Amino acid sequence: MILAHPRSRPKPAAPTASLAASLPDSPLDSPGGVPFGSAEEAWFWSVQAHEAKAEGARVTAGKGLVPRPCEPGDVIRAVDRLYRQRRLVRDHLHVLVHYGRRLMAPDPERFREQRACTLWREAFDHIGPLLREKGIVQAGLAP
Structure with a gap:
């Protein structure tokens, strides 16, 4: 009886090839992902992920x-980029962080939040188009 060398045996087909064809695409395999409905939604998601x-x-x-379609850090880096380009100032960042942690935008009806609401809107006027x-963020939607 002649025994063949283990390396000379034909290799069976990889079971993962047929398995991978039957599984739905993972988010990493798809070209994008589900874009956010608004820049604010993306910001709140990023803040939550950062805090977690x-x-x-x-x-x-x-x-x-x-x-x-992105990582939480991508949104934060976009805001940092706007800050470094001097399109956002420290006051914008303070408002974004404060209200981002609260997971709610400033209320323009509250007297104490009126200035913050103005800064919030100014910030998202820059953040929205970039995202x-x-x-x-889905194209054609408000910031």
Whole structure:
């Protein structure tokens, strides 16, 4: 009886090839993801993810309930870029962080939040177009 060398045996087809064809595409395989309805929604999502990560959560791409076209850091980097270009000032950033942590926009009806509401709107007048250009926010929608 002649035994063939283990390396000379034909390799069976990889079972993952047929399995992968039967599974739906993962968010990482798709070209995009589901864009946000507004720049504010993207901001609140980014702030939540940043705070969760700061508290010890592991943020992993493609593991959320809804696949997104970006990472939370992408939105934060876009805001940082606008700040470095001097299109946003520190007051804008303070308002974005404060109300982002509260997960609500400033209320223009409240006297104490009127200035914050103005800064919030000014910030999203810059953030919205940038995020739409990147495909993070749906095109044609308000900031």
